[in-house]
Structure formats: structure tokens, C-alpha cells
């Protein structure tokens with residue numbers, strides 16, 4: 001029998017890239033279906049699941065700004081793009097019979113509920129998966145910060161940070177540095193100080209200040225979410241009481 005789940009409520013951060021699978025752009029239906037099955041499995045074990053979704057598979061505000069757009073306008077476009085991803089996920093979740101609500105930080109009332117914290121908690125209590133769309137609703141932020149913020153607001157015990165094809169946190173970018181070392185555990189502070197790409201520094205600071213652990217894992221392995229929820233050590237744990245980061249050879 002599977003172990004008693006370690007958490008009652010988690011927040012799953014899905015970057016836009018995590019929805020792309022092997023594609024260069026957009027969403028891979030097979031990948032989305034796999035995600036839906038994993039969420040269903042974990043939820044069936046009695047773990048409340050909220051999701052924050054990014055939009056890097058469609059649009060990033062910084063790239064728009066780099067091409068000469070006003071940064072705030074570009075960021076609002078990025079937030080709107082997360083709504084598309086949220087609806088894609090909702091559709092996939094419902095096709096596997098997972099009741100889902102999309103709550104948006106920007107008003108798009110025809111397709112999503114407005115974000116109301118107590119209502120989000122109520123949905124979770126009723127075993128619905130809640131997908132948070134439109135990030136924080138503010139330009140100059142990222143969906144990583146939205147993940148930290150919403151996780152704290154709904155009293156999630158951990159953030160599960162899905163990476164596309166990367167096992168966790170390394171001391172350098174493994175796609176550029178073949179000798180990069182894998183870090184099984186690291187503190188938030190070390191991640192910030194060493195500029196490791198777990199999350200952006202605003203999001204990491206929020207997690208550090210509020211003692212929220214982050215599990216960084218490879219989305220490509222379909223057992224990983226279930227394993228983390230079972231208390232197995234998978235990927236990298238970022239937490240205030242992590243042991244001093246000891247690199248392991250990749």
C-alpha cells in the first residue's frame with residue numbers, strides 16, 4: 001500500500017515550458033494529459049492540489065520589452081497568456097474527471113472566476129483542483145512569485161516546482177556546463193546568493209521569509225509528483241533547514 005501522504009495541500013508550479021513537452025512552442029496535448037493523470041493520482045490520495053501556471057511556452061513580457069514594447073504592456077500580455085494555459089489544463093483535468101476551477105488575478109469573468117482567497121480555499125476543501133491564472137495580476141512579477149504568494153495564502157505546505165527535462169538544481173546550467181554538479185539539498189539563502197535558477201529572487205525571498213519548502217523535480221518522470229508526496233527524496237529540496245549544499249556529481 002502507498003505510504004500516507006506527507007502533505008495535505010501542495011502547490012504545483014507548472015512553467016509554460018513544462019507544458020511544451022518536446023515542442024518548441026505551445027502546448028503538447030500528450031504532455032498535458034500526462035500532467036492531468038499525475039494530478040488526479042495525487043488528489044485521489046487525499047492531497048489538495050492547487051496549480052500556478054506560467055506562459056513561457058507562449059509569451060514572456062521581458063522578451064516583448066526587449067523588442068521595444070512597454071514592459072508593463074508586455075507583462076499584461078504574458079499574464080493573459082497564462083489564462084490560455086490555465087484553460088488548456090482545466091480542459092485536460094476535467095477529461096479525466098478531476099473537478100477544476102480556474103481563478104484569475106485579472107478579470108476574465110466569462111472564462112474564469114476572480115481570485116478570492118477564501119473561495120479558493122473552499123474549492124480545495126471540496127476536493128477541487130484550483131488553477132491560478134494571470135500570475136499575481138501585476139506587471140514586473142513572474143508566475144514563480146505568484147506560486148510563492150498563492151501557496152502561502154492557501155496554506156500549502158510545499159511548492160512542487162516542475163522542470164522540463166532537468167532533475168533539479170545544479171551549481172551551473174547543465175545544458176551549458178556538462179560538469180555541473182547536482183545539488184540534492186540547498187537553502188533558500190544559498191540559492192539566492194549563488195544565483196541558482198530555482199525561481200527568481202523575489203519568489204525565493206518570499207519562500208525563505210515564510211519558511212516554505214520548494215521541491216524542484218523533473219516533470220519528465222511521471223512518478224515524481226507521487227513520490228514527493230509520499231516523502232521520497234526526488235530532485236532538489238530547497239528549504240531553510242536543508243543541510244549545507246553538498247554537490248553530487250551528475
Ligand code: UDP
Nearest residue numbers: 015016054055056061075078135136142143
Ligand atoms: N507576468 C507578470 N506578472 C505576474 C506573472 C506573470 O507580468 O505576476 C508575465 C511576465 O511577462 C512573464 C509572463 O507573464 O514573462 C509569463 O510568466 P512566466 O515568465 O513566469 O512563465 P513561466 O516562466 O513560468 O513559463
